[in-house]
Every structure is written in structure tokens, then in C-alpha cells.
Amino acid sequence: MLDPVESLKDKIVLCCKVLQKQGMLDGYGHVSARLPGDRILSTPHMPPGKVALRDLIVIDMLGQKLEGAGEPNGETPMHTSIYRARPDVQCILHYHPDELVAVSVTAGIKVVANCGAHFYRGAPIYDSPLLIRNRKLGDKVAETLSDRNAVLLRGHGGTVVASDLDTLLRLGIDFVRTAKIQIMAAALGAAKTHSQAECEQMTKTRERSNTNRRFLDYYISEVVD
């Protein structure tokens, strides 16, 4: 059996590969996971879609590097602030898909498709395009995120949080998909949104039937033999 840390490393790399294959990453963005002892496993300062196991680094809660050859990302303070503010969060994805940038400067996320049901409680908008390069800004993003599972950063991108890397990958994919459908629907006219009751029922069913597995296996099959 894989050591839990080794398993986390594998899942982070896989997560990056899947998002890269789906065209949801650019040369920036990052994925991290909480480790025991106030440490964080993170992709380093390099394009996340190109990260291999040997590239992953370990940082402390202040963003200082503890292990690994690469350097921490410039926006590491966003990760450390969220981990400090949200003990329930075990992993974080930050990326800049065009679809998220587009909704971040307009209406924000509206649930117009089933893949958006995870976000029925809203994805607040952090109202600045500046990169999150210090603790003060990181704390503001964490405050904007509050107890939600996703936050949009105006004109910049999005950040998704979860209690495990499988869920993080699903949320990361579905956040972009629902934004894309919303943009398509907006071009056709006023869109009808899902009700809160519909979303709640949908997310409960997903948890029960482990549909995450089938969802993830499909995307993973696109990047591994």
C-alpha cells in the first residue's frame, strides 16, 4: 500500500495532468495538499501541467520551503492563508481558465447546469485582479472564500478547496464546465437557474452513489493507459 504522503503526491500529479489535458491550465496555477505537522505539499514555481513527482516541494505554514529542489509559487500566501483559516480544507487548486475569468468580471457563477450544483451556495468574487503575493492579500481571499468550496478572483481566475484530492479534481473540472455552459447560455438569452432544493438533492445523491469515481475514472483514462 502507498504511504499516504506518496499517495498524495501521485494524486497531485494526476490532478495536474487531467486539468492540463482538459485545457484548464496555463503556465501558472498550482495545487497543494495539507500534510501532518503543519506542512503543505505543493507544486513548485513551474507550469502545473508539466509537474512530475520529483518536482513537488514541501513548505511550512508561512510558505517557507522545507523540502524539494524547486521554489514556492508567488501566490503561495493564498494557500497558507486558506489552510490557516479553514481546518477542514485538505487541498487547494488555484488556476486561471478563461471561462472563470469571464464570469469573474460579470455575473459570477450561476447554477445553470448539473455540473454546477456543487456551487449552489455561491462562489464569492474576490474583487481585485492583483496576484496574491503576501499574507494580507491571502487572508483577504480566505475571508472572501469564507466557508464555501470555491472563490473567483476578478479578472484573474479561481480557487477551489476540498477535503480530499478526488473531490478537488471534480470541483476543479466542474467549476470550469459550469462557467462555460453559463457563458454559452447567456448568449441565447436569460438562463433559468437550478433551485437550491434541486442542487441539494443532486449533491446528496452524488455523495451516496459514489458517482465521483465514475466521473474521475473517465477523466483519468484520458491521461493514463
Ligand SMILES: [Zn+2]
Ligand atoms: Zn493566480
